[in-house]
Amino acid sequence: MMELSADALEWLAVDGLLIVAGGLIKFRGWTGLIAGYDETSTVPDDVVQDAVGNTVLRVGIAALVFGILVSVMPLPSYLGILAGAVIVLDVLRMVCRVNVWSPQAT
Known part of the structure; x- marks a missing residue:
């Protein structure tokens, strides 16, 4: 039986939660899972659902x-930092998309 390292388990557990949360936000409209989002916002729910749901699914x-790569082969330690940086950049992109939304853009 294959033994999973703590790093692999961490990445696999987090991705499972992110994929479930992203699916709930995008496909079920659970905008309540989005920290800081208020339904009285000028940005419509469907725009927020699409932008945030896609981002969370991509990150997941x-x-x-x-996580699969970490579980099957030893990776250099800098790849974890690189993956974290890519995730931060993707989230910043999503925040910018939602904040600059205008009714004419749709």
């Missing part, structure tokens, strides 16, 4: 791939 899938 990336974490799944990284």
Whole structure:
């Protein structure tokens, strides 16, 4: 039986939660899972659902791939930092998309 390292388990557990949360936000409209989002916002729910749901799903899938890689082969330690930086950049991109949304953009 294959033994999973603590790093692999961490990445695989986080990705599972992120994929579930992203699916709930994007496909079920659970905008209540979004920290700081208020339904009285000028940005419509469907725009927020799409932007945030896609981002959370992308991050979850990336974490799944990284977790699988960590579980099957030893990776250099800097790849964890690189993966974290990519996740931060993706979240910043999503925040910018939601904050600069205008009715004419749709």
